[in-house]
Structures are given as structure tokens and as C-alpha cells.
Amino acid sequence: MRQFSYSRPTALSDAWDDFEHARYLAGGTNLVDLMKSDVERPNHVIDLNSLPLNKVEELPDGRLRLGALVTNADTAAHPLVTERYPLLASAILAGASPQIRNRATNGGNLNQRTRCHYFYDPDMACNKRSPGTGCSAKGGRNRIMAILGTSEACIATFPSDMCVALAALNATVTLAGSQGERSVAFRDYHRLPGDQPWQDNILLPGEIVTSIDLPALSFGPHYTYLKIRDRLSFAFAIVSVAVGLQMESDVIQKAHIALGGVGTKPWCVPEAEALLEGKTPSLSLFRDTAECLLRGAVTDRDNAAKLRLAPRVIMRALSQAADGTPQSQTYKSIS
């Protein structure tokens, strides 16, 4: 960790502009780690924890607003979240450990960096960490790397569980910066690496996430968050699937699906969701949906297992959602 200065504003200011390499601090579960590993080298840290962004509130139009500074743990346990968005609560509880969820915030969850071994090791070439140095994950030990949305410059997986549910839910992200406030669709918040993998998302310099707004949506019991990982708890996803189905009798009216662990961002394919609409659930329908979701997947040296597993995980998740038997995050048997 290198020397840095520190401030803790009580209102969003233009503090950012005073520093060449400033970073925002919320829960610190990722930033502090990265600073200790010499991956992030801010010369100034702006602590956001005194900003009034720590509420979960109902909006007049029926949406639910999650403050950027509400912790993952409080979000997952909030009565309105468990009642209306059990998919989100389930995805949050599938991630990290209770200790980390107690610290980590919603805004921070969106902005966490990849867990790519090569990104985390400053001795290795990495375009995401040090633009232009190359990607050593390609051809390296890349079992955990992405198979969707990759580029020549980067194959790093976006690691969040929570964001997979937010993508499925079609949430909206509210941002604030020196140019004022704006809202973007959650699915447009994260960027594909392309030839600029160092930009994980569409945040402008100095801009922060102020809230995540969830649309008024109900799936009843027809949802699930199914996560496959290398041990039964406290590991990032190899493949995860968030599904919410709006069903009437046996027919899927509308489908919401996102994948985690396989993409360079939370992975959504509208065509795959459209495939399900107006249909009755069946294994062959789910197989077609999985194929559509995974179209264009590219594997590298070690991560072909993800492509072998992913269709099966997607089909199982769709079955769980259609059957109304969402995956438990405490009982580890997969329903």
C-alpha cells in the first residue's frame, strides 16, 4: 500500500477533481485488498460513508430504491427485499461470507474488480490493470476466466453475484457527478472489455453510484439463483444463473435471465429471454435457451469446463424457476 491522503465529505463535492488518482471508498472490501496488493494506487481516497445514501425506500411509482451505501447484508435482510425481490436476496447470500456482506455496500458491489489471478498480481502483464501491457490470462491458468464477452485484450470474469440478479431484474442505476444526475439501465452499466478493458463500467471520472432502483416486478415462487463454485460456500462462481419467470398457469409470460461467472459482465441475451415467452416449460425449450445464451462462447486453455457445465446449470435453474422451487442458499443440495 502506498501513501495516500484521505477525506470524508458529507456532501457529494468536486473533491475528485483535485487529485490525479483518486478512488472512492465505501465498504473497502475490495479497494483495500487491491491497495494492499499494489493493484490500486490512489493518491487520494474519498470516503463516501458520510453521504446520505444508506436507505432502502419505496418510490411513489412502486419501485424500490436501494441506497448505494446500504450493506449487502442489510439489503438481503430488508423486509421489502425478501418479500418482493427474493431473487436478489438469494443472489446476495450466495456471495462472499457474512463478514464481507456486513461491510460490502451495494454501490461497491457494482464496482468491484475482477478476481483474475493476473489482474491481482502486479508482476504479471494485464491490460485491465496496466493498459497496454498485454493479457497474461490468455494461455495462462484461466479456469476462472470468462467465456463470453471476451476480447483479445482481456478475458477477465466479472465476479459479482448480486449484479447477476440486478441484471435479470432489469434494475436501473442512478449516478451523480459534477455534471449532475443520470440514470442508466443496469444491463448497460458494465462494459465489455473490447480494447479498453481498464474501463469496467460507464462511470465518468468523479461520478458515483447513488442508488439502484428495482422495477415493480413479481415472479411469485418462479425465480432462482443457482451458483456453481469450487467449494460449497465462499467462492466465486464458475457458473451462476439468475432467473425470474412471470408465469400464468403453465405459460411463461416474460422471462428474466442473467448469467454470472462466465461473462466479462453480467451476461444477458434478450433473444434467449424472448425464446421462452408464451411457451410452456420443457427441457428442450430450456436447452434451446441455454444454447442461445451461450452463443459465441470462446474458451481458452483451462476454462472449457465452464462451457460444459453452463448449459446444464442454465437448464436446471430454468427448471427450478418454472417449478417454483428456488435454490436454497443455506441447504447446499441443488433442488
Added chain:
Amino acid sequence: MTVISTTIGQSVSRIDGFAKVTGQARYAAEPHPSGMLYGVIVNSPIARGRIETIREEAARAVPGVVEIMTHLNRPHTALFEKSYVDGLGVPGSPYRPLHDGEIRFNGQPVAVVFAETFEAAREAAMLMEVDYERWPHNADFEVALHQKYMPEKPRSNYVPPKSRGKAAEAYALSPIKVEGHYHLAPEHHNPMEMHATTVIVEDDGKFTVWDKTQGPQAVQAYLTSALSLSKDQVRVRNPYVGGAFGSGLRAQHNVFLAALAAKMLKRSVRVSLTRQQMFTHVFRPEAIMDIALGATPDGTLQSMIVEGVTDTSRFEHNMENLVVWGLINYKCPNATADYKVVPRDTYTSSDMRAPGAATGVNLFEMAIDEMAYACSMDPLTFRLHNYSDIDAMHDMPLTSKALREAMLQGAERFGWQNRPMTPGKMRDGKELIGWGMATGIWDAMFSPTSARARLTADGRLHIATAASDIGTGTYTILAQTASEAFNIPLDQIDIELGDSTLPQCPTEGGSWTAASAGAAVWLACQSLREKLFKTLGKNSNISAWLTEGLRHNTVVLQDGFLKNTDGDEAFEMSLRDALSLTGQTELEVEETAKPGLRGTISQMRKARFTHSAVFCEVRVDEELGIVRVTRLVNAVAAGRIMNPKTAASQVRGAMVMATGMALHEESLMDERVGRFMNHNFSEYHIPAHADIPDMDVLFVNEEDTEVSPLGIKGVGEIGMCGTAAAIANAIFHATGRRHYNLPIVPGD
């Protein structure tokens, strides 16, 4: 008569538990001598080459930085390479930290930055710029396999495989054959406490070195030899060790660098490794084993052919007893084995919990399971059918082997008799249920050890030996031993361990400490009692009952008192009073235990092993292949069990580690750079609570008067041996699919 409630064989809670959970137990990185400097190591990013230039300007400019130690400015160290061979070193050319500018492995320390604060040292370390000339290297195990060799001079504890019969011919003629190519990924020890050293430079210039080690005397010997220091100049302490699993067997570079810096700077220093840096030194070697077994249709083994390879560095020859276990443990007329090592440009692999056996037993037991199925025989029945009552490789009798009892009792506890033979027959919803078993074997070793017993004026018994309690419960079982040997309550005993100035004790490891240090403590207590009685007997001023009792040998120690068994209950005396009657302020003895309580060597003509039988239930999702271990039963035959509570805890801990071996732990080598890339706990997966079921450990009665003076065999490693195989075999029983590569991970 008072009954002593705390003695050998009782489940006593750790006597050091309170100190540990209240933070009073001090570990290597915890002393804070005044003026101490913090050292942070800079590691090489290349696997092989030479340092060209070191640019220190930016680092030196960080406020608080005091010195940067490199090969260019380090103080004088020993001239000859052999001075750097540590007690448990392996043949070859030992790594000498900061010796010269040559890079021999990725992660090699190239500089240590010392500063007034840890933060300044770390920042400066990040600012160091080192240029290298890169030389070609090989860190690819597959490529290294083409260079396999047998070291000219094997390691001292290496057991050469011994062939019997005509294995190849018998195999060719066997009606039933199985062959498998097995692989184990490299693993890192990763104890909870990272390696660290604090060197306190005392007022007289002497060094008190707090090091995370399993052998304070070995580290002391290494430091004095490698740094050309006199023996009385270095005292090494490790009263508490937060796990080690073998990573503390050899002196690690942190202790050398810390002591070297203290010599250079004449100031107290601390060097501690980060979790990432824990992946820059020792690891369990990667291994392959080719196993071919031949049998007749009635399930009688006819031939065993085992070939194994593990990796070592380019400069040292680390070897394991990898291929011998099946040859020792199974009756089979024809058997042969071959072992080689392969060199890689990495640091030297090293012993990790049950070295050789953790790999060799587990992989062999997977092959045995396959053979049992090839013979259409229940795997337990198959093992009983091919049971050997002797060390079949050396054709030597055993001091004891209650493996049969372990298999039968474990099977009963598990409910093995209800197991359908055919795989895939048990299910619950979408999960297939499988039951697997395997047996374990590990050496029962004994090493000569000394201990001191001292009775002080306050009537307390003090026990001291240079043993290390690496979290296993050594303090507690030695207190129990002393309690029984001296017949004194546990709370009147003080145990002192982990200090190189204490009576000689070998480095903790190999599961020999309980047997060895236990015997030394027992002897010392016996001897102290004799000395007490003898000294008292010389005093004419003692009461008549005591004089008479001593004369007729009817005085005994009981519950912390001297009593005359021949007389009235009233005739008793406290130890404090007894000591004051001797006219001494304290009585002290030191004794050395050798094989056999009085130094006999008869048992050297017998082989000595600990055994176990492990039974496992797994549930495997039939579509996704996700494995859950839902039950583990381990029946252990380990001679006399000093403390069932701490012993079972050790076995359970090893079973957790073996679950990691079976399903999770794998250090991912990027051979392009020679670095293990998943060098943190986020991506090097050890089992989480959710991965571990209730574990049932039972100890089988096994009386063995020959294995060691107190009949102890030790339980530190046995839990590793067999558990991973039981899990793999259970996965086969659930799914009908064999896996030959550990760990078995999602997507395999």
C-alpha cells in the same frame, strides 16, 4: 483414596486454550521490542536469471526507510555451502537467501526493505525497481517428466522400494488387471499463521529469535552455522505455533533474512510474510503414479506395479516415500515399485502433512477400489482378503496392526453392511449417493528426546523440553503424562516448550512428538520421584511414618502428596513440605528417552505403523456433478491414545485437509513464469464449513508395548491417509465414474 481425574487417556481440554483464545499466547510476529524495524521482502518476478541492476532511489526516499538489504550489501555469512544445510534439509545445494544475484525460482527474495513502520517498509518495497537478465527456465511438470532421475544420495529418511517375486510376469498372467495413471496437484501448506520472525537484539548483543518453526533447536543450529554466529549468541523461541503442517520443518528464508538484518543493523527486526508470499516457498510436490494391479477372480492380489514421480527444484533433491505403502500394507506375492524425482525451476517442494503417504496411500487406495470392483468384490472384503499381518515389503513383523479391527469397527459405525455393490443405486432426489472406503497407513516413529522435571518450593512440578506445540495439544498431553508419572494434579504442573535452550528435542513432525517427548517426560518424572525419595531418606529429621515408609518402599506420590500406603490415611505430606524437608529449594532432573523405555533396541527388528480405515458418504448431483461429502467415519489404530479429545481433533483436522486434497486444493502453476498464480485464499480453496460434514473419529484399542516406551504411535498425519481416497471411491460408487486426478473439481 482420591482418584486422579486428569491423567493419560482422559479427554482433557487444552491447558493452553485460555491463553490462546484470550490473545495471551504470543506468536512469532507478536513481540514488540523497542526500536524494532519492520522488514518487507521483495520477490523475484522471474524463475531463472540474474539481477542486473537494483534501483533503490524511490524506495529509499520513503520517510522511515532505514536500510535496504540485497546481495550487494548484506553482511558476511558462512563461506561454505554445507553450512546452510538445515537439520531436515535434503541433499543438494541449499538455497542461500541474498547470497548472490542469481535467480533460481520465481518469488525468490531479492531484497528486504527495513523501515520504522510496516507501512513505510511495504510502500518502499513496492517502489523497488529491479532489472533482470532472463534465462530459459522450465516450470512445466509435463516437460520435467522427461528429466526424471534418482538422486545419487537419497534423503536420510528415504525408504527404497523393495521388489518381491516377479511382478511383471505375474501381472501379465493375472486374469484380472487394472491400470491407472494418477495425478495429484501441488498444494501449499497454508497454516493460519503466516511465516514470520522477530529477532530481538538483547542489551548484550545476543539474539532472541521468535520464529514460526517446528524446531527451535534446528533453527538455532541453522542460524549459527549459516551466519557464523556462536551458539550462545542465538536463542530461538516458538512457544506457540499457529499450525505448520510441515512448512516449519526447515528453516525458511524469513528467519535467515531477519537474523541477517539484525546482524547488519544491530537492531531488532521483524520479517513476516504475506499470504501471497506463503506461496513463494515450500509446497507439497505435484505427483503422478502409474499403478497396475493383477488379481485372480477370487480377489487375491497377484501383482502390484507402482511407479511414481514427484517434483523438486533444480538445486535440491526433495524425495518422498511415495510408492512403498501398498507394498508394505498388502499381501501379494509379486510386487515392484519405482520412484523418481523431476526437476523444475521452482523452490524445493517439501514435506506437507503425511509427506509421501498422503499422496501415495490415497492414490494407491483408489486403485485398490478399482481392483475390488474388477473382481466384483466388496472393497472392504477385498482388503480383508488381501490383508497382511506383516510389513510385506520388508518381510518384517510389526509391533502391532489393528487395521482389521479398525476396518470392522469403522464399517459397523458407518453401516457399511447395507451398501449395494453396484454404483448409482442410491439416490435422494437429483443426488446420487455413494459410499466409499479406504485404509490409511503412516509411520509410527520415535526419536530420542530429553526432558527436564523440576519440583519447586511452592510444590509445583515444572516440565521443560524443546518440543514445539504446533497446535496439536502437546502442552496438554505432556501435562497429562507428567500428572500420571508424578501422580500430581494437572493444575500443579507447568509446561515449558518451544525454546532452543530447553532440553534437546527433535523438530516436531512425522507424528513422533507424543511418543518421543511423552516418553522423555515420563522418564524425567520417574527419576524426579526417585530423587525426591532418596534425598528425603538422607534426612534423619523426618517423621517416623515417612522414614519407615521410605525404608519399606511403601511411600508413594498420590494426588500431589506423599503417602504411606502401609499406614493410616493421616500420614501424608504435601510436596511443598516434602521439598522443604530435603533442605533444597528445588529438585531437578533431566532424562533422555531412547527407543525402549530403558534404551533397548529390540523393537528395531519390527516395523511400526499407524493404521486407519475411513468410510465416506458423498452426494453427487447427477446432472451437475457437484459433490457434497455428507458423512465421514475414521477408525484409527494408533496404539495408546493420550487424550481422545486432542487426538480426535488432530484426526478431524487432517480429514478436513484430505477433503481439500480430494475436492479443492490445487496450486495453479503458470509454467510460463514459474509462479503459482492462485496465491491467495480467494482462489486457493481450502474447504469451507459447508464442505465439511459431521466427522466421526473412533480409536481402536491397540496395545503395543514395543512401538515406543509409552505405547504411543502418534496421530498427526494418519487422518490424511485414506480420507481423500475414501471420498474419490465414494464418488465412483455414486456415479460409476472413476477419477484419476485429485482434486476432483466441478466440470471434471
